[in-house]
Amino acid sequence: MSQHIQQDSLPSYLDQQPAVKSRFERLKQREVVLEVRGLHKIYEGSKGKTLALKDVSFKTHRREFVCVIGPSGCGKSTLIRILAGLESYSSGQVLVDGKPVNGPGRDRGMVFQGYTLFPWRTVKSNVMFGLEMNNVSRSEAAREVDMWLELVGLEKFADAYPHELSGGMKQRVAIARALVNQPRILLMDEPFGALDAQTRARMQSHLIDIWRNIDITILFITHDLDEAIHLADRILVLKAHPGEVQELIEVPVPRPRSAEQFNSPEFIATKARLEALIHPPQSEAEQLVHPHMIRLVNVNDNVE
Numbered sequence: 001m002s003q004h005i006q007q008d009s010l011p012s013y014l015d016q017q018p019a020v021k022s023r024f025e026r027l028k029q030r031e032v033v034l035e036v037r038g039l040h041k042i043y044e045g046s047k048g049k050t051l052a053l054k055d056v057s058f059k060t061h062r063r064e065f066v067c068v069i070g071p072s073g074c075g076k077s078t079l080i081r082i083l084a085g086l087e088s089y090s091s092g093q094v095l096v097d098g099k100p101v102n103g104p105g106r107d108r109g110m111v112f113q114g115y116t117l118f119p120w121r122t123v124k125s126n127v128m129f130g131l132e133m134n135n136v137s138r139s140e141a142a143r144e145v146d147m148w149l150e151l152v153g154l155e156k157f158a159d160a161y162p163h164e165l166s167g168g169m170k171q172r173v174a175i176a177r178a179l180v181n182q183p184r185i186l187l188m189d190e191p192f193g194a195l196d197a198q199t200r201a202r203m204q205s206h207l208i209d210i211w212r213n214i215d216i217t218i219l220f221i222t223h224d225l226d227e228a229i230h231l232a233d234r235i236l237v238l239k240a241h242p243g244e245v246q247e248l249i250e251v252p253v254p255r256p257r258s259a260e261q262f263n264s265p266e267f268i269a270t271k272a273r274l275e276a277l278i279h280p281p282q283s284e285a286e287q288l289v290h291p292h293m294i295r296l297v298n299v300n301d302n303v304e
């Protein structure tokens with residue numbers, strides 16, 4: 001497919017091929033695993049109150065892959081921390097399988113951007129941690145851990161320590177650790193944000209493989225529009241100040257997904273829509289506002 005598809009010859013991101021359309025119809029008939037209703041979050045800080053989330057509502061169906069994107073400060077991390085039960089909310093409801101979320105629970109696994117492994121524990125012992133917390137017997141835990149390490153392709157590194165692993169491998173351990181409790185939802189906050197481009201692409205396909213093979217619903221935060229389109233069934237687009245739902249986009253790119261699709265008309269049309277939502281053209285007045293640049297040190301040479 002040509003890299004240079006003219007914007008005006010693009011299909012609409014709302015157009016869906018029959019296979020994509022029927023997949024969404026089936027998806028919407030699956031049970032709702034996560035429901036967020038009228039969620040508000042107000043932070044009270046030294047500078048007064050910040051309305052971080054305003055009336056956020058959406059539903060996620062079983063085995064759906066939802067990505068959340070939006071400009072910096074739109075409340076993505078606040079949202080995922082509330083869903084994980086790590087942050088309180090001011091009003092609204094968060095329901096997992098119809099039950100209100102009041103704190104962290106086994107039904108939700110979490111993977112963060114930073115490497116959050118315990119450096120003094122081996123890979124196996126890191127993955128076992130979640131099971132120990134839930135009082136699973138050692139023999140059962142060992143069996144479970146072996147299975148999950150195999151799923152993320154790290155069985156040969158079971159006895160390695162985190163400092164012996166690459167960034168991608170550490171995130172695979174973090175994924176195994178989140179999945180070992182067999183949660184209903186995997187909450188991922190920019191999990192591949194610190195990886196180099198090649199490792200990131202490999203981790204994306206790996207995550208798709210895992211998701212296809214197990215009964216898991218994924219909510220994945222990213223800044224990267226390509227990543228969101230490549231991974232998601234639907235993309236929740238938030239806007240900032242206050243963080244509100246702008247649109248919930250059904251990604252028209254067929255599955256199975258592959259790197260070749262990055263240049264397909266559906267992909268490009270979806271990306272153009274996301275860009276228009278996230279980086280709307282600046283008004284003339286806004287364009288005129290430049291930060292005041294001051295020269296802090298004496299420099300004589302001209303760099304241009």
Ligand SMILES: Nc1ncnc2c1ncn2[C@@H]1O[C@H](COP(=O)(O)OP(=O)(O)OP(=O)(O)O)[C@@H](O)[C@H]1O
Nearest residue numbers: 043044045050052071072073074075076077078079
């Ligand atoms: N603990 C806090 N106290 C006060 N305000 C906060 C706190 N945490 C976040 N905020 C504010 O809430 C809003 C949403 O922040 P949040 O970190 O959730 O956004 P984000 O979309 O994840 O940002 P980024 O993409 O830059 O990580 C911002 O205006 C932020 O300044």
